[in-house]
Amino acid sequence: MSELVTKSAADLSELLGAGTISAVELTNAHYERINALDGKVHAFLYLDTEGALAQASKVDKARANGEKLSPLAGIPLGLKDIVVQEGVPTTCGSKILEGWRPPYDATVTTRLKDAGVVILGKTNCDEFAMGSSTENSAYGPTHNPWDLSRIPGGSGGGSSAALAAFFAPLAIGTDTGGSIRQPAAVTGTVGVKPTYGGVSRYGLVAFSSSLDQAGPCARTVLDAALLHEAIAGHDPMDATSINAPVPQVVAAAKMRDVKGMRIGVVKELGGEGYQAGVRQRFEESVAMLEELGAEIVEVSCPHFEYALPAYYLIAPSECSSNLARFDAMRFGLRVGDENGRSAEEVMNLTRDAGFGPEVKRRIILGTYALSSGYYDAYYGSAQKVRTLIMRDFDAAYQKVDVLVSPTSPTTAFKIGEKANDPIAMYLNDIATIPVNLAGNGGMSIPCGLAPEDGLPVGFQIISPAMKDDLMYRVGGALEAALNDKWGGSMISQIPALESALMTGGVA
Amino acid sequence: MTGISREDVAHLGKLARIELGEAEIDQLTEQLGVILSAVARVQEIAGADVPGTSHPLPLVNVTRPDVTKASLTNEQALSGAPATDQERFKVPQILGEEA
Numbered sequence: 001m002s003e004l005v006t007k008s009a010a011d012l013s014e015l016l017g018a019g020t021i022s023a024v025e026l027t028n029a030h031y032e033r034i035n036a037l038d039g040k041v042h043a044f045l046y047l048d049t050e051g052a053l054a055q056a057s058k059v060d061k062a063r064a065n066g067e068k069l070s071p072l073a074g075i076p077l078g079l080k081d082i083v084v085q086e087g088v089p090t091t092c093g094s095k096i097l098e099g100w101r102p103p104y105d106a107t108v109t110t111r112l113k114d115a116g117v118v119i120l121g122k123t124n125c126d127e128f129a130m131g132s133s134t135e136n137s138a139y140g141p142t143h144n145p146w147d148l149s150r151i152p153g154g155s156g157g158g159s160s161a162a163l164a165a166f167f168a169p170l171a172i173g174t175d176t177g178g179s180i181r182q183p184a185a186v187t188g189t190v191g192v193k194p195t196y197g198g199v200s201r202y203g204l205v206a207f208s209s210s211l212d213q214a215g216p217c218a219r220t221v222l223d224a225a226l227l228h229e230a231i232a233g234h235d236p237m238d239a240t241s242i243n244a245p246v247p248q249v250v251a252a253a254k255m256r257d258v259k260g261m262r263i264g265v266v267k268e269l270g271g272e273g274y275q276a277g278v279r280q281r282f283e284e285s286v287a288m289l290e291e292l293g294a295e296i297v298e299v300s301c302p303h304f305e306y307a308l309p310a311y312y313l314i315a316p317s318e319c320s321s322n323l324a325r326f327d328a329m330r331f332g333l334r335v336g337d338e339n340g341r342s343a344e345e346v347m348n349l350t351r352d353a354g355f356g357p358e359v360k361r362r363i364i365l366g367t368y369a370l371s372s373g374y375y376d377a378y379y380g381s382a383q384k385v386r387t388l389i390m391r392d393f394d395a396a397y398q399k400v401d402v403l404v405s406p407t408s409p410t411t412a413f414k415i416g417e418k419a420n421d422p423i424a425m426y427l428n429d430i431a432t433i434p435v436n437l438a439g440n441g442g443m444s445i446p447c448g449l450a451p452e453d454g455l456p457v458g459f460q461i462i463s464p465a466m467k468d469d470l471m472y473r474v475g476g477a478l479e480a481a482l483n484d485k486w487g488g489s490m491i492s493q494i495p496a497l498e499s500a501l502m503t504g505g506v507a
Numbered sequence: 508m509t510g511i512s513r514e515d516v517a518h519l520g521k522l523a524r525i526e527l528g529e530a531e532i533d534q535l536t537e538q539l540g541v542i543l544s545a546v547a548r549v550q551e552i553a554g555a556d557v558p559g560t561s562h563p564l565p566l567v568n569v570t571r572p573d574v575t576k577a578s579l580t581n582e583q584a585l586s587g588a589p590a591t592d593q594e595r596f597k598v599p600q601i602l603g604e605e606a
Contacts, residue, residue, distance in 0.1 A: 240564060352525050423541060
């Protein structure tokens with residue numbers, strides 16, 4: 001394995017800046033590893049080799065000409081297949097969009113390109129980002145590089161697996177109920193859901209518009225911060241984009257100081273239902289933050305236990321409306337257009353053939369929750385719960401600067417283990433969902449391996465809206481202290497993929 | 508258990524424009540029953556005095572100056588269409604008459 005692929009984006013940026021390596025060389029090193037090993041992992045759905053090498057070459061030329069470049073110029077990245085990229089197939093993990101080449105770039109994509117980032121390809125995900133394991137991808141599951149028989153989290157399992165497999169130092173995710181943070185937790189990587197509205201949603205294929213948020217995925221907190229600053233900021237193309245300066249997350253990630261910060265441990269996000277090793281690593285990390293000079297306070301958010309049911313009404317309701325655009329008329333799949341069938345019949349046949357079981361389940365559930373006679377009882381009640389959850393956060397932030405919890409109640413489970421039990425699958429996001437409902441920022445960083453199974457555990461840090469810098473400050477400090485304790489990063493302990501055997505679900 | 512019948516699911520499939528198969532309807536009826544009884548818990552705390560929240564941000568209307576901007580070309584807009592005819596989207600018959 002080339003040593004280049006294990007380095008952080010920040011370190012690679014220095015090597016590129018100093019002319020020690022070229023962007024083309026770096027890009028090729030990553031493709032070499034992907035081509036050798038992605039057959040085992042299945043992190044990518046599409047590799048844009050030509051486009052990536054052209055971008056790398058452009059960056060190298062610009063650097064040779066002495067142009068001032070962004071810190072991420074020449075750094076390779078995996079783009080979740082929910083985000084559109086002009087001319088590059090975007091499927092959202094669905095058969096209904098198979099072969100579709102978007103005629104435009106998402107704002108996130110434009111900003112990556114403008115920063116000189118090299119987009120290696122599109123990463124696998126649960127269909128339309130609906131799932132917690134990437135098993136709902138119509139193109140087959142992604143395997144967790146820590147143990148190929150296990151899930152890499154979801155919906156952004158392709159992005160998290162690409163990072164853990166050293167296929168890319170950076171990736172983009174989207175987080176509607178935990179789809180950046182839970183995959184980060186179970187793969188020992190870093191994932192950040194910025195404040196809602198902090199990163200433009202223009203060009204993200206919509207699942208649940210009041211919850212969806214794109215964000216950075218990386219192997220270090222600083223790398224996530226660098227990517228965060230590259231993609232964040234106001235965008236006139238997204239009416240919900242926040243028109244305010246981007247929080248100084250890079251500076252915060254470098255502070256490594258939590259003295260005097262008040263950190264709230266959410267009583268309701270822990271205890272029963274959380275794996276013993278997850279609880280242990282979480283508690284050790286909290287103790288470490290206290291040693292570093294933070295004040296630890298237990299806070300109660302009594303309505304959080306209703307977040308999961310509220311989410312599984314709000315998200316499907318919005319999804320049933322958003323996914324109406326897949327109508328077999330203007331783009332994507334069309335089946336059954338023969339024998340004089342009507343547009344409506346063709347539409348019905350296409351949507352049955354093109355959507356997978358989880359997407360159908362959510363569309364039907366959302367259609368029910370929004371239908372006349374049930375609207376007040378379901379969707380209306382869920383909106384009220386959303387208010388109560390936001391009030392819980394507001395009350396908590398009266399006492400503390402940030403909140404913390406385990407990111408996910410368990411470590412990575414086996415592929416297939418929960419595939420036929422929707423409720424068991426939904427419980428994966430029990431600690432991440434409240435953050436989406438309130439629009440706060442949330443981050444997951446690795447906090448150790450669970451003693452019982454040797455698999456990564458994620459530590460979640462939640463910050464108030466538009467104070468994303470606070471979670472980066474805590475994340476950066478905790479990461480540094482943990483690395484000191486371990487004598488290196490957690491990801492460096494991952495078993496070699498070269499010798500890993502293919503087991504579990506068939507890709 | 509919240510009551511959702513097979514007929515309800517079949518009707519929802521029609522509303523959602525998905526031609527559900529018989530086996531799919533059976534499975535969805537069972538699963539939706541379980542999911543609905545789990546999510547119905549929201550009603551326990553949704554008091555009449557609690558206002559609903561539809562969005563995490565206070566939304567304001569956003570406008571831009573009314574000036575012409577570049578947009579997709581015809582060719583780009585039609586590039587992903589399942590069928591086209593004379594620079595237009597070609598769709599199946601919409602009125603239900605014989606073809």
